[in-house]
Amino acid sequence: xxxxxxxxxxxxxxxxxxxxxRLLGHALVRSSFNPEKSASxxxxxxxASARLTMDDISLCVGTGYGRERIGFVKKTVxxxxxxxxxxxxxxxxIRTIIDIGGQDCxxxxxxxxxxxxxxxxxxxxxxxTGRFLEVMAxxxxxxxxxxxxxxxxxxxxxxxxxxxxVWAQAEVIMHLNExxxxxxxxxxxxxxxxxxxAILARSVGIEQDVCMTGGVAKxxxxxxxxxxxxxxxxxxxxxxxxxxGALGAAVFARERLGVS
Amino acid sequence: MKRETREYNLDWMLWSSxxxxxxxxxxxxxxxxxLLRLIPNFRGIIDTILRQGEPGRLFMKMGAExxxxxxxxxxxxxxxxxxxxxxxxxxxxxxxNVVPAWAEILTVFATMMMRKGTAEYMDYCCEAGxxxxxxxxxxGSVGAYLAGLxxxxxxxxxxxxxxxxxxxxxMQFMSEYLDIPLFQLTFPSNLTGRRITDYQRKDYxxxxxFVEEHAGSRLDEDRLRSVLxxxxxxxxxxxxxFDLTRLKPCPMPPIFNLFLYAGRLQSSGRKSLTALLESMxxxxxxxxxxxxxxxxxxxxxxxxxxCYIDHYTTDGRFWQWVDSQDISLLPTLIFTFxxxxxxxxxxxxxxxxxxxxxxxDAMIDSLADINSRMPMVxxxxxxxxxxxxxxxxxFCMTRLMKPDFAVYLGSMGCRNSYGVNKLIQRxxxxxxxPTLLLxxxxxxxxxxxxxxxxxxxxxFMHVRGIVS
Numbered sequence: 259x260x261x262x263x264x265x266x267x268x269x270x271x272x273x274x275x276x277x278x279x280r281l282l283g284h285a286l287v288r289s290s291f292n293p294e295k296s297a298s299x300x301x302x303x304x305x306a307s308a309r310l311t312m313d314d315i316s317l318c319v320g321t322g323y324g325r326e327r328i329g330f331v332k333k334t335v336x337x338x339x340x341x342x343x344x345x346x347x348x349x350x351x352i353r354t355i356i357d358i359g360g361q362d363c364x365x366x367x368x369x370x371x372x373x374x375x376x377x378x379x380x381x382x383x384x385x386x387t388g389r390f391l392e393v394m395a396x397x398x399x400x401x402x403x404x405x406x407x408x409x410x411x412x413x414x415x416x417x418x419x420x421x422x423x424v425w426a427q428a429e430v431i432m433h434l435n436e437x438x439x440x441x442x443x444x445x446x447x448x449x450x451x452x453x454x455x456a457i458l459a460r461s462v463g464i465e466q467d468v469c470m471t472g473g474v475a476k477x478x479x480x481x482x483x484x485x486x487x488x489x490x491x492x493x494x495x496x497x498x499x500x501x502x503g504a505l506g507a508a509v510f511a512r513e514r515l516g517v518s
Numbered sequence: 519m520k521r522e523t524r525e526y527n528l529d530w531m532l533w534s535s536x537x538x539x540x541x542x543x544x545x546x547x548x549x550x551x552x553l554l555r556l557i558p559n560f561r562g563i564i565d566t567i568l569r570q571g572e573p574g575r576l577f578m579k580m581g582a583e584x585x586x587x588x589x590x591x592x593x594x595x596x597x598x599x600x601x602x603x604x605x606x607x608x609x610x611x612x613x614x615n616v617v618p619a620w621a622e623i624l625t626v627f628a629t630m631m632m633r634k635g636t637a638e639y640m641d642y643c644c645e646a647g648x649x650x651x652x653x654x655x656x657x658g659s660v661g662a663y664l665a666g667l668x669x670x671x672x673x674x675x676x677x678x679x680x681x682x683x684x685x686x687x688x689m690q691f692m693s694e695y696l697d698i699p700l701f702q703l704t705f706p707s708n709l710t711g712r713r714i715t716d717y718q719r720k721d722y723x724x725x726x727x728f729v730e731e732h733a734g735s736r737l738d739e740d741r742l743r744s745v746l747x748x749x750x751x752x753x754x755x756x757x758x759x760f761d762l763t764r765l766k767p768c769p770m771p772p773i774f775n776l777f778l779y780a781g782r783l784q785s786s787g788r789k790s791l792t793a794l795l796e797s798m799x800x801x802x803x804x805x806x807x808x809x810x811x812x813x814x815x816x817x818x819x820x821x822x823x824x825c826y827i828d829h830y831t832t833d834g835r836f837w838q839w840v841d842s843q844d845i846s847l848l849p850t851l852i853f854t855f856x857x858x859x860x861x862x863x864x865x866x867x868x869x870x871x872x873x874x875x876x877x878x879d880a881m882i883d884s885l886a887d888i889n890s891r892m893p894m895v896x897x898x899x900x901x902x903x904x905x906x907x908x909x910x911x912x913f914c915m916t917r918l919m920k921p922d923f924a925v926y927l928g929s930m931g932c933r934n935s936y937g938v939n940k941l942i943q944r945x946x947x948x949x950x951x952p953t954l955l956l957x958x959x960x961x962x963x964x965x966x967x968x969x970x971x972x973x974x975x976x977x978f979m980h981v982r983g984i985v986s
Contacts (some may be wrong), residue, residue, distance in 0.1 A: 336977040374981050376947075380976070381957035381966070461940070 259316040259515045262509025264331060265340065266299050269388060270473060271296040272504040273304035275315070277513055279347075283308025284501055293324025301330065315458050317515050319430030321506040323361075333514065338366055338377050340506030341471050347356040348495050353465040356484065357502070358455060358474035359382050361386040373505030376462045385421050386454035388453060389435045392422055394447045399432055403476075405477075409445035409479030416446030421454065427490030444506070452483035459488060467493040475499035519638045527969065528662035529619075530645060531668055532627045539564050540578035547960055560631040563834030566773055566841070569814075572908040573801055577777050581627070584784050588624075590717040591669050597733045600663065600671035600692075602656070602862045603686045605703065606889040608749055608787040609632030609726065612742035616733045619671070621688075623784050629835040629961045634821055637659070640962060643688075646695060653684040654931050654961040661686055672730040673699045675725065676974040677889060680705035681899050682934055699730040705890065707900035709907075710868045715887070722886035743875045745787035746884060750873045753857040754967060755795040760849060760860050762802050764919055767818030768846035769805030773837045774798055774812065776828065779853035779893065791915065802823055812847055819844035822983050823853045823921035825912055825942065826928050826935050828970060831963045848919045850943065851912055852898075852935075856891040862914045869896070869906045902941055909945055916951050922950040922984045929959045954978040 260282065265272045267289060275283040275511050285303035289296045305311060313332065316349060318329035321340040328334075337357075345352045355366040365385045366377040395405045398517070409415075416433055420426040426447075429492075433443055449462050451474070459468075468490050476499060481492050497505060535557075542553045543562070550568075554561040568574040591598040596615045603622040610618035630634045636654075639661025644650055646664050650656060662668045674693050678685030679702050693700035704720055706714050727736055756778065763770045777798060785791040802812070811818035822845050829836035840847050856863055858870045871887035872882035889895070897908040912924070913976060923945055930936045939955055946953040956974055958966035977986045 336980055338977060338981050376956075379979065 261508050261511035262315045263319040263504040264320050265503035266293045266297050266322040267325050271300045272501050273300040273503040274508045275304050275308045276508045293327040297328040317511040319511040321503050323508045335510050337503050339504045342366050343509045344502040344506030351467045352469050354468040356459050356470045358472040364457050365462045367462045382442050383444050385423050390423050405444050406477030406479040407451050408441045409448050411441040412445030414442050418450040448479035449483045451480050452487045458486035469493040470501035471499045473500045519642050523638045529589045533589040535631050536585050537582040539947050540582040541570050559633040560607050560833050563630045565838050573797045576797050576802040580785050580790040587617045588619045591851050597672040599673035603674050603783050605677035608745050611787045613733050621659045622655040625655050627832040635832050651930050656688040658961050675701050677703045696741045705899050718884040718890045719883050739878050741879050746873050746875050749787045755799050757859045767811030769802050769812050771812035772847035773839045775847045813841050813844050817844045818846045820922045821846045823848045823924045826926045827852050827960050829960045831968050835968050840872050853893045862918050874946045879899045902938040907934050925954045927956045927958050930968050952982045
């Protein structure tokens with residue numbers, strides 16, 4: 259039986275299609291102001307990549323901010339549960355997940371069965387989220403993906419004193435005006451991000467294996483900075499980490515269909 | 519502050535709304551439904567309260583009595599004592615010419631009933647010089663007083679030093695800003711022991727002298743005896759209600775939690791509270807007898823213990839939500855009261871108070887003991903792991919009431935609780951109580967919206983398997 263998961267996030271919408279444990283297709287689109295439309299668009303793409311139609315899907319589970327607005331899902335599950343389910347499905351040795359999405363970040367600790375033992379989400383501000391990196395990339399005139407790549411070329415990464423995104427921008431502008439290389443700025447930005455999220459991660463108790471999920475996990479600069487901050491290696495998952503919520507939703511759908 | 523906010527005094531607006539609200543059930547149901555349409559900003563909370571029948575009506579009437587006293591204090595030739603909720607009301611009701619107005623109670627009324635809550639009063643405090651992380655429960659009403667939008671207090675009483683620095687600073691600020699005399703009760707870091715008791719009783723006598731000086735009248739022995747006798751009767755009823763809330767399903771309607779502590783904090787020792795409590799007890803007993811939960815549906819899906827305070831923002835949506843989710847709301851931990859007979863004080867009698875009305879001295883000692891065991895005064899004084907404090911109370915309540923989960927909802931506005939909430943969570947989880955820490959402000963939606971809070975609580979309930 260074919261199961262699907264759809265994750266409508268604040269910045270991107272993702273879909274994953276599974277046949278038992280086999281990944282048949284997936285897609286990712288930019289979220290629009292209309293969650294229902296984003297969900298339909300991404301599902302169409304995922305179905306096309308799997309050469310299927312909606313009629314072939316036995317059950318679809320929704321997750322993410324816009325999950326209640328998806329017309330074609332039969333059940334909704336929280337993002338925390340979905341990220342945990344997806345990561346455990348791909349790599350059962352995972353015990354700690356650090357998920358950094360567009361507008362929030364979460365640290366989740368699992369037991370050996372993949373059950374959630376503890377979790378925490380960010381509060382107060384957006385400094386430890388994907389939006390922070392977006393703002394900074396724009397400021398440096400870089401694509402989001404470049405922010406991670408060029409940070410590897412840094413020789414003297416800056417230290418950002420401010421936690422606040424807006425004030426951090428002011429600091430970066432000051433360094434730009436001083437002629438500081440973009441690589442050093444990018445590395446400093448990634449490190450600031452990792453330092454902020456590491457506080458959250460440590461508060462649930464780090465247990466190996468540790469992995470990162472969400473769009474920011476595709477930024478090698480942040481992943482490396484996080485490894486330094488936490489003193490543990492990050493387990494790389496064999497699927498785009500941004501799809502983890504949608505994958506977890508698909509696994510939930512699969513379980514609901516009685517496929518173990 | 520906007521011009522329209524300055525148009526009416528805060529105390530007048532609250533009085534007007536609550537007095538009107540207390541009368542809406544006097545007519546027919548059709549009239550009631552029509553009236554609800556006229557109060558779009560707070561019809562949810564009014565309806566939630568009045569749907570309780572007699573207890574709801576008595577709660578509204580008690581609020582109307584309280585606010586009428588405050589609004590017309592000088593008109594009636596009385597003195598207005600403004601202060602914080604951590605000072606027991608009994609003493610003030612024993613003076614025939616003193617009206618006590620507590621900042622937090624007025625903030626709760628305004629937060630629930632005004633369209634944008636108390637945001638403008640809070641911001642006015644910051645304009646005047648408060649920090650932005652000052653207690654919002656204070657700022658929500660103090661802003662109106664600083665702006666001259668309420669009857670000016672004649673004197674201030676604060677029971678916070680040693681308990682809450684933001685409370686203490688707010689009252690000191692208000693005293694300096696408005697040039698009003700202030701008395702501050704101070705609390706040592708422990709609760710029990712002869713030396714502590716003696717200190718608190720001596721300090722309380724100094725408070726009485728201060729009130730007598732500024733009220734221009736003497737504490738009346740007969741009147742005090744009558745207030746304390748009423749208080750004792752109220753304790754007996756509260757104790758029975760607390761006992762009944764142990765049942766599964768919990769027979770106490772969620773909103774009764776508000777009635778319990780708001781009533782005690784606002785009208786302790788007054789007959790209007792006794793009438794309300796008697797009426798509440800009848801409802802709780804009936805539900806218990808029928809094996810019915812206190813929720814509207816009569817079902818109980820989960821038992822929630824708010825391990826700090828509840829949530830009050832616009833239209834009191836918190837109570838409507840818990841009820842709609844069939845969640846039983848157990849007595850909120852920070853609003854527990856420690857009389858000798860209360861169930862959660864079993865084997866901890868040294869932490870309780872007793873009321874002795876035999877002599878004037880005995881009554882004053884009783885007042886001092888009541889006051890030093892007020893909500894927050896007991897739980898948040900001294901260091902985190904001191905005996906008789908927050909954690910111990912949480913464990914005792916958990917053993918007794920068997921909540922399925924606990925929620926801490928607060929911000930750094932309450933530094934004493936926010937500073938140790940991760941320890942509370944850690945220890946509660948070790949104790950077997952799933953506990954959610956929620957960064958939000960019970961009085962200020964701008965910190966985190968109520969929708970955000972609902973999302974997080976719902977997510978927690980699902981992820982932790984509390985509900986399926």
